[in-house]
Amino acid sequence: MANSPWGNGPKGGKDDGGDGKRPGPRNPWVTPDPTDPLRGRKPRGPSALDELLRKGRGFGGGGGSGGGDGGGFDVAMAARRWKWAIVAVVLVMVLLSMVHIVPPEKEGVVTRLGSYSRTVGPGVKWTLPPPLERIRLEDVRAIRTMPIGSPNATDENFVLTRDQSLVDLAYEVRWSVRDPELYFFQLADPDGTIREVAESSMRATVANFDLVQAIGPGRVEIEAQVQRRMQDLLDQYRAGVTIQGIAIRQADPPSQVDEAFKEVTAARQERESAINRSRAYQQQVLERARGDTAAFDQIYEQYRLAPGVTRKRLYYETMESILSNVDKTIVEARGVTPYLPLNEVQRRLNSNEADAAAAPAKGGQ
Secondary structure, three states, X not given: OOOOOOOOOXXXXXXXXXXXXXXXOOOOOOOOOOOOHHHOOOOOOOXXXXXXXXXXXXXXXXXXXXXXXXXXXXXXXXXXXXXXXHHHHHHHXXXXXXXXXXXOOEEEEEEEOOEEEEEEOOEEEEOOOOOOEEEEEEEOOOOEEEEEOOOOOOOOOEXXXXXXXXXXXXXXXXXXXXXHHHHHHOOOOHHHHHHHHHHHHHHHXXXXXXXXXXXXXXXXXXXXXXXXXXXXXXXXXXXXXXXXXXXXXXXXXXXXXXXXXXXXXXXXXXXXXXXXXXXXXXXHHHHHHHHHHHHHHHHHHHHHHOHHHHHHHHHHHHHHHHHOOOOOEEOOOOOOOOEEOHHHHHHHHHHHHHHHHHHHHHXXX
């Protein structure tokens, strides 16, 4: 018998071919003979391949079909276990899709097969699994800002005023969502609608103001009127939003007439300053007149009580105020000239002294 790659039988045995060679490694594809003399006439165990298959069946969860260690792999049992595992994973995913956590600042709009179902508040909420029900969260406390005609933009946002002038306006609209149901389902484009309503309200409001008011003292009133107009229109549209405020960031005349407008503005400011100064002087004169009237009323009351004394006091006070500003002295006493021209006397003395000083000079010549 030719030598196999797995070796020969035992020496001297019936399988060695009579050559007396040592046996080779055991053939893994053949079940050993339980009467193999090399095993000491003890029953031999399964081959290495059987051991590998048995371990694989134990790891895969399969059991023996015949109840012994050498049974085949139970495919049906493994398939059933994989099926239940997949069902369990699907159930967990479905349960997770039904649980929703709504933050405190948001509200959730639940739709059932695409139609509005209900609005839920903050907390842990349950819905049917998709696609039966879906939830959409919306922040109802956030203040959103929409700039219109930004000062950094290249395009100018011209608005016509009452006096047929143009003003370049840039402003911001601050708004928030009041009703998520109306905000999502009433308008096709809520943001675009808010922008269009803001622009139309601003143009309708500025048309009631002239240019000077639009770029100056009338801006606060314009902002208030635009806010009221926008809120009224959006409520009519059932947009579900609240206008928090309007802020005008820029109100300038067109750039083509900016220099001329600056000169006009400077002239207007100068005129306002002159008017303010005149009003201040008018108020000062009026207050002085009111003070004099009150003083006269007080003197009149005193005159009614003591006419003679009051008359003399008034005379003395009047003469004191008059004579304090003149260079004459009046003395009223017996035997004394009532009027002394002291200034004239002083001038005559000065003239005589000058003549006396000039006489020696003439004699010397």
